[in-house]
Amino acid sequence: MRAGRPGRARITALAVLAIAALLVPGAHAAGAGIQEDDEDGGPAAPAEFSYAQKAIPGQPLPRHAYDTAAAQAAALHATPGTWQPAGPANIGGRVVSLALDPARPDTVYAAAASGGLWRSADAGKNFEPLWPAQQTQAMGAIAAAPDGTLYAGTGEPNPGGGSVTYEGTGIYRSTDRGRTWQPAGLRDSGAVGAIDVDPRSPRRVLVAATGSLYNAGGDRGVYLSDDAGSSWRRVLDVPNGYTGAVDVQRDPANPERVYAVLWDHRREPDKRTYGGTGSGVYRSDDGGAHWRRLGGGLPTVGSGRIGLGVARSEPGRLYATVGATDGTFGGFLTSADGGDTWSRLPDNPSLTDSQSSYSWWFGKVWVDPADARHVHVAGVALMTTKDGGTTWTAEENAVHADQHAMIWDPRHPGRLYLGNDGGVYRSDARGDGGWTKAVYEPWTQLYTVAATPQDTGRISGGAQDNGSIRSWGGPRFNEYLGGDGLQNLIDPTDKNKVYACYQYGSCFRSTDGGNTLTEYTDSTTADRRNWLTPVQFDPVSPNVLYYGGNRLNRSTDGGATWQPISPDLTGGPGHDTYPYGTITTVAAARDGRTVWTGTDDGRVWITRDLGAHWTQVLAGQPWVTRIAVDPADPTTAYVSLSGYRSGSAQPHLLRTRNAGTSWTDLSGNLPQAPVNDVVLGAGGVLYVATDQGVFVGAAYGADGRARWLRLGGGLPLVPVSDLAYDPANHRLVAATFGRGFYTFRAP
Template sequence: MRRPTLPLIGTVGVLALAVSAFTFQGPASSDQATRTSAGQMSPSLQLPGEEEDGGPAEPADYLTQKFTSGQEVTTAQIKQAVQQAKTLKPGDGTWELVGPANIGGRVTDLVVDPTHPDTLYIAASGGGIWKSTDAGNTFEPAWPSEYTQTIGALAMGSDGTLWAGTGEANPSGGGLTYFGDGVYKSTDGGKRWQQWGLTDSGAIGKIVVDPTNPKNIFVAAAGNLSGSASERGIYRLTNGGKDWRLVLPTPNNTTGGVDLAIDPTNPKRIFASLWDHQRNSGRRLYGGVGSGLYRSDDGGDTWKRLENVTGRHVADSTGTGLQSDPGLGRIGVALAPSDPNRIYVISGTTMGADKGFYVSDDGGDTFVPSGRAGGNSGFEWWFGRLWVDPKDKNHVFNADVNLRESKDGGATWAASSGPHADQHAIQWDPNVPDRVYLGNDGGVYRSDANGATRSWIHATYEPWNQSYHLAVAMDDPNRLATGLQDNGSNRTWTNTAGPSDLTQWNSYGGGDGHYVLIDPSDHNIYYECSQVGVCSRHEDANGSSRTIRFGKRASSRITTDAPIVLDPNDPSILYFGGNILERSTDRGTTFTQISPPGDFLTGPVPDEQDDKGSYGGLYSAITAIGVAKTNGNTIYVGTDTGRLWKTTDLGANWTEFTGKGLPVRWVNSIVVDPANADHVFVAYSGYREGDYAANIWETTDGGNGWQNISGNLPNAPIEMLAYDQPNDQLYAATDFGVFYNKNGKKNWKRFGNGLPNTPVLDIKITGDGKTLYAATFGRSVWQIPLPQK
């Protein structure tokens, strides 16, 4: 049995893939530009309370105290934390990709190489950069796997230099997006990359390169959605140097740059949009007074706000157009290459509704409302992109759930059918007439008919899925199921032979795939959930399959990633977490409430966490459930409000552990020792609050006492835990990778070699104890052999 012998230790740190500054230094005034260096990383600095050999000496609550006391966490400390993660050397074994490789995941940007036929590069949200040399059919990596894999923007200069901005500027609704560590460049087609500054930008919304001088670069730095970031706004790099100049500062510390467009005939004329947006655990404010559209006519030295709209768009309920307003959300801008005086603008509201679509024929001096470009999705903060056909100024695409197309300059719109939902990137191929590439939440598509409806061809090899959860059959380690962002729930019932077998994964559930389960007593019974707890049971028999939707549940609030758990004592018993705990004894057909109604377990929704938009009702809910194998009446429950509970009589009475030194943070995972109901591990995340402390807590006495066992783990959210009880080995899936702790020893170790540097949201041990699977949020699912005695 593990004994609570670990001291409370830890150091200040942050996500490897989500490096961002926690302090905001304030923007420069509008008439004063600032500079930031892109030089080498600062020398390793000793942290307060750290021993000279780099070993941690402070209590693990040191970071939490820093946050709650409002003290600054410096850039040097963040960089030190990244180095700390690198010192945790990987153990034996090598991770191997098992897919999916045939489905595709979110593509945030793409560029076509004009000098090499059929060649393009794409940026995947959590999957790095990939290169295709066969017109977007298959892809190979063009980005180091050890670098942060979250890419927000991609551009290519006329000299062939590739520019990449790390960190995604598209904020999610119910899920997560991750942040980065600045701008990189490659001069050899993605073989080698150099970090090139803006390391405290959080996320990059757009990069544009001067078409007449590839040494002049503009970057829209979006900032950190949940934390602070000292580099926000529009930055300019000139003469191929490394000093970025802030040329368009932001008016407050919740605003960042998100879009750019440059006039190909007059590169001194640049358009830029700023976006005021922020979120915490429950509330999303995806608009504000800092949002606005700007133009520079002198290469970025000075800027003018553009808000001269004649008339009122039919979607604009306030009539404020592009003026500064608390309800002004994300703005996208594009100009027609064949007539740069034709400017198109799309805008949304704070809550994501359409606010207006505008057209200018005088270079942005004046705008007039035009057609309804948006598809009324309510997700304008997810899109905010327009693209104009380089040969036809009246042929325009607008990003939305469906790809929206206009052939009359935006007066009327229709959907270009065929591609997957949620569009993010388009570029025409200058070498092939009517060829255009599209990137969306389903991967990469190509049209050789200028984007005509039903002309889109999907790539066949693109292994960059974002996996929320994972299940493995206990009697067959090759039967896997995973829930994928915007790609439903997918399964492989065949031998996981690797990515060359593109038939191994297929869909069995839609929407955003979340929790998946496989019945340990019968692998022909399995489960899937899409967002907000829309769940079903699937049963295979005699060559056919049937689907049974979960019965009615009493919960009034359900988080996006609502947990479902099978009772380890009886797989016909299933638990579902909303704002109350619900129990089914017939595999989800019917449910019974077993916790008190209302806010008893979760607490009420705090005012500062109360979302007034379409995502209201997702916060203040159960996020983790642990059922004891030795006593089915003992259940542990954790919530997104940081509350932790236990019942030993199947819900008749409850004991709360909140306030016993435990962090008040989102509970991500609860694991109950299968041999001892009093021995429990709990993992927390403060990611949505800008708190990156590593938090794993253990009790050996049923919750009377708790010990922080985070030890030397790099400070990053702990997403999921898995416990190998026979070998007394605990595994932690984190935003830094997978780590393990043996026999309750002091130090954690990185597990295995070769796992890409992207968040790991779930891990599972096979029934035979020989393999560990990891579900990554950007690089699909991986496996590694477990050490055997």
């Protein structure tokens, strides 16, 4: 369904030599329970995974956590060298907003959830980047004014879905069609759900400020600017600190009439509240200056997310899809009088099913400008009615699942563009079939990466809502296992022996590069499996593999059969949300006896006799993302930890040289953000992947703290989820969450 060369730059010899200083004794530990090295001796919803991983247990994500950490990362010096994009260009990823250029035919703008802003000049076939690489890549909305001015709102308004919701830094404006951008206010809006520009006055702009998902307050509600974003005033306030405006739309038949949707939404460590008394639809009859809440059949006590569609061809005709507070379908309504009164249309099983149990992920209705009875509704499938909501059909095969954005092209009757979790699609048949997918859209959200020394062009990885993808098996990247793509492996001695998983440890093996797959999940022993279940090779023999549920499993025949070699290594199941007691990382040493594991509840274990006995060597930490073992010493290991810290003393990276008897904090000047991976390069060089890019250990400072440098240039400001180190070809391959794979020439 759904290929690049590594860069040539190298890290300087100084950086390689300096890392040796990072590995010498003498660093002082930071954080509770961390000591100086002793030199002598029930499934949760998909959105739970990344949120729980990146939050400290029992704490919400700190306010401005991502933005603060990004500034810390930008302040660090960079080593020489340049990251090179390595695809995929054809898979795509989540698109949350679309806009058309008012003067240039066939020019469409697409905002990717965590991949920046893009422009196509050939009617949605090929896209080019239009957003600064070192600005936040989290996008919420894009709009084009009649004079060509572009307004971009940062921060995704959708509350996760296999990912954490990254907040933005406000509104930006471009007067040269995206070549340059200037800040235009509302920096504390958290996320932006929609932007509306008055067609009669291009400097008059309305913004739906959605607010932070994690913290109360900030810029929330509907804001109006009369001077192209130089100043703003809030024209529609919110009833509580967790209500935000998720949509604002102008009536195409009456520019003075504007509609807005407010929505209560809050993510806490132990629950989601995606509805409440603040949720509702509002109308202004004076261009946005004054507002009143609409009732007449709409929920007034409390609801989930509401999607609103306004008809052009029949003034006063509106449609609304209402989500229930538990995320299920709450009803489809219509109004013939501009929203004063509403009638509920018959419930339809296919429309109900399209919302699944997460109507908060959609909340969009689009009405055909030429036919008020022809309506599309966002859901897992694209839902369509041609009779105003009496009957429905589902577009389940021609376009990717999970719909988020649509725009009709007035120059081409019948043409519209659709944005979903698979990227951008175009239909010239009013959205009733005739779909074509963009062929160049390099903004895939990746969880994992696998590379092989046998072929530098062979890369695979797990992609959010786009399955396990590979660079071989066709002329372009293609999906070879569905679902949310998660752990991927390529046998370093046989590139045709591959492994892939989707959510909750459903894992497969193949001996022909993934063309045929055999599931082995049922051969493993576990009571609980993480959404991203770890599967790892033994460093000596790739026929030996490890699989972590809540117990560790081992295979000696390439994954055909498995045996448990541990008891439950966690604190047991949680309650309704993560952490609920699973192994998150496995690392075997080269001695054939020592194996390390880490868990989602902050525990690290070691066995020195291949599972006969286990010792817990760390507890009470944040989520353990990765463990790397020194290839020359099985008692030396590095542990990376997740969680945004907001200045706390908890560590990001720990080292032990005595099998976990004592630990040294190597976090140093790393950004206060999750460390998602740690790998050891040639000569003991440490590389870490974080939500703010990749860093390389440099030295100790005068204060005894570890010092880190940004690794090279050319990598956008995007989370890096996973790293693969290929010593034979001197390269790193990074999986980014929003910009695909990147490679770097390393020692």
